[in-house]
Amino acid sequence: MPFTTLRSYAELMRVANVFTSVSNVWMGMILTTGYLPGWSAVGISLASALMYLAGMVLNDVFDHQIDAVERPGRPIPSGRVSLTSAKILGWGLLVAGLIAAGLVTFYVQSYLPIAMAICLSLAIIGYDAGLKQTWLGPFAMGMCRVFNVLLGMSLVGLPTEWRLPEIASLNLLPAFAIGLYIIGVTWFARDEAGEGKRRTLVMGSLTVLAAMVLLATMPWSDAPAVHGFRIDSTGWFILWFVVAGTILRRMVVAILQPTPRNMQRAVGNAILSLITIDAAISLGYADPYWACAVLALVAPAMQLSQMFKMT
Template sequence: MSGAIGQSRMLAWWQLLRAANVFTAASNVIAGFLIVQHRFEPAAPLMALIASSACLYLAGMVLNDFFDAEIDALERPARPIPAGLISRELAGTVGWSLLAAGVLAAWGAAWLGHRPAAGLIGSLLAITVVQYDSRLKSTWAGPLAMGWCRVLNVLLGASIAADLADEPFAWAFALGVGAYTMALTYVARSEMVGAMARTLRIRNVVTRMLQGFIVIDAAAATLAAGWTAGLAVLTLLIPTLIISRWAAMT
């Protein structure tokens, strides 16, 4: 019995974190990095940037449920917090800790790469994540804020550049990813509206669009650093697809 409870709680954490999604955040950062560097070097700042992005993304997922606990109790009672599998207090502790770790990793990347832009962008991304989760999500500004999060995520990867202001391709790609994110967010907003069959179709579309980030990033990586770099980014689809089979991406 205790083993079944343990497995249930572990699955609840995977669901709360929406773990499969984190690879889409990593692919954004890698694409931004390759656009300005054209290779996977320097490796140490790249690893720190990926760690920062992953922590900030996971923090956003946890804090999303933390702030929405009361709403989810009515609309999505099977989510881990309203279902009683994870306490709201513990979720908050984990979410804020991940956010702090993400900011620290961004400043670590800034120190390793001698580029303060990394720390500044990581800090701004953390602020935007909290603003979206706590205040903006249900307003007209929600899709814009979510798009801005992805723009900053791509620029976090590109922050290794000697002068980010002189990287037009990185900015153009980041803005393109932001526009795609806004479209995805508008689609996702209609997930809870209408009949169950409609909801399931929309959820499937949102899942495919989330996975599409990796494909888009792989294409950018190919243009910036060659087909082997693009293929390396595309391999992030493998863990995404595997994990999404038992922990939904939405």
């Protein structure tokens, strides 16, 4: 396959973004097991990555007529990738992700991984197939991330069977806070191709801030991790002040000067910052080297973001 064709498919899949999906499931695993559990972690990471890439491709498949007008340079409307090939790739990736989750389910003898994968796939299809064009779009996108984090958490209690008390004992705050964060980012990004409306940008930024506040309060919620909170409160609050500041700074710039360039830069930074957020959560609840493992995902994501647009 020629390099230009590979590049077109990589652009279609928005490959730089996939590392944020992996960081989500790694954080979920670290919170509920205290580490990345070997082959189970590989399978869950693969399932998450495949379904995320599927979502990116199917997004362009369902939007090909809109993109032909608003984003004619995208792979499908530009003719660099045929619509038929994109459909085969998108649905194929989604099925492959479900198969990967199914193999993990068989390996760990728990139905929870495949259950979360099915929920994630339905959320992806719902968003791509039409919800994104409605007021429910940001919420549907947020639920995709919620189920992605829960996919990582689905290894709770390894190697025991799926029992409801184990699921009920999970603190779901991190998953829903990540979902709220994505709702804010999606809301903020709704008009990134044109001149943004300040009210929408402000509401998106405030939603992101609310998610940061929720994550900062995690130590005072009910038993969110297998090993409990590991760093002092002062350091924890400073950590989240810095993380939130690096994200909101670009958003404020876009609010003050709502140009497509400023909004796209703010959205791209917010998406990439998901890895930092996941690493920060992991740092509070596990050995530091697991947080470093999550943070290491920033390097390939940043490198690829220089080659392919994240939004």
